[in-house]
Amino acid sequence: MVNWTNPYAGRDGIWLKGNLHTHTSPASACGRVAIDKTLSLYEDAGYGFLSISDHMTLSQPKSERLVLIPGIEWNRPDGGGHTGLYSCRPNSIVPAITMKDQEELLATLSSRDSLLILNHPNWQLRPHYRREELLALPGYDGIEIFNGVIKRLEGYEISTDKWDYLLSSGRRILGFASDDFHLESDLSTGWNVVRAESASPEAVFAALKCGNFYTSSGVDLTDIYREKNYITVESANGEEIQAIGSGGRLLETVKDCRMTVDISKWDTGYIRFAIYGTGSAMAWTQPFFN
Ligand SMILES: [Zn+2]
Numbered sequence: 002m003v004n005w006t007n008p009y010a011g012r013d014g015i016w017l018k019g020n021l022h023t024h025t026s027p028a029s030a031c032g033r034v035a036i037d038k039t040l041s042l043y044e045d046a047g048y049g050f051l052s053i054s055d056h057m058t059l060s061q062p063k064s065e066r067l068v069l070i071p072g073i074e075w076n077r078p079d080g081g082g083h084t085g086l087y088s089c090r091p092n093s094i095v096p097a098i099t100m101k102d103q104e105e106l107l108a109t110l111s112s113r114d115s116l117l118i119l120n121h122p123n124w125q126l127r128p129h130y131r132r133e134e135l136l137a138l139p140g141y142d143g144i145e146i147f148n149g150v151i152k153r154l155e156g157y158e159i160s161t162d163k164w165d166y167l168l169s170s171g172r173r174i175l176g177f178a179s180d181d182f183h184l185e186s187d188l189s190t191g192w193n194v195v196r197a198e199s200a201s202p203e204a205v206f207a208a209l210k211c212g213n214f215y216t217s218s219g220v221d222l223t224d225i226y227r228e229k230n231y232i233t234v235e236s237a238n239g240e241e242i243q244a245i246g247s248g249g250r251l252l253e254t255v256k257d258c259r260m261t262v263d264i265s266k267w268d269t270g271y272i273r274f275a276i277y278g279t280g281s282a283m284a285w286t287q288p289f290f291n
């Protein structure tokens with residue numbers, strides 16, 4: 002469903018900011034904030050959509066201001082293999098709650114109706130995903146390339162190294178950013194901004210599933226588009242933009258909030274953009290394949 006030569010081909014619609022990875026108390030033992038309070042924090046922070054992704058539990062709250070996407074964070078019985086499962090049809094992800102094998106989970110749930118994301122690949126305490134494991138696993142849509150909780154745990158919150166490894170190994174997968182909300186202080190560390198046809202669960206889900214979104218830890222993009230071989234990225238508050246190619250190679254840098262490149266200039270399987278703002282704020286586009 003992703004148009005890999007141009008994930009941003011659909012240019013109509015509205016930009017909506019959202020977080021897909023949210024734990025609440027008491028449904029997640031690690032969660033510290035009640036579900037109603039969690040919803041109001043995201044509503045007040047101006048979010049357009051949210052998924053509550055409690056551990057092995059489908060929580061289905063209601064909100065008048067947020068588009069809600071049903072979600073679950075699955076884990077193996079040994080505590081590893083965290084996987085974000087999302088669907089507008091909850092019945093397609095509920096069977097995961099009793100599954101124990103991750104390959105079976107991914108093979109069974111992989112479909113048009115569900116979105117499957119491997120979470121926090123650079124959490125080091127319990128090595129969740131070595132890059133070879135990510136390469137071997139089937140049927141998932143993407144990985145978290147940013148997970149805010151790993152800022153305060155062992156590891157590195159950014160995992161674009163593993164993303165480039167997978168993309169360079171021939172895997173076409175999407176990059177997501179998440180708060181992995183557990184505490185109030187986890188709010189707004191990383192998010193996805195979709196370009197959706199409307200503010201409905203189905204439209205937000207479709208934009209996520211087809212890659213018409215960018216991820217951010219603080220930089221806002223205003224447009225991303227491709228015209229033949231020319232790709233343009235425009236940001237509101239970016240100060241430097243890097244074009245990155247196969248193997249994670251830096252192809253070109255501009256000290257500007259806007260960049261246009263001719264992808265045919267390079268011998269690269271794909272190109273993606275990392276946008277740097279003030280301090281540690283960044284944004285990332287999805288990859289465009291050549
Ligand atoms: Zn997790």
Ligand SMILES: [Zn+2]
Binds near residue numbers: 022024074181
């Ligand atoms: Zn989590």
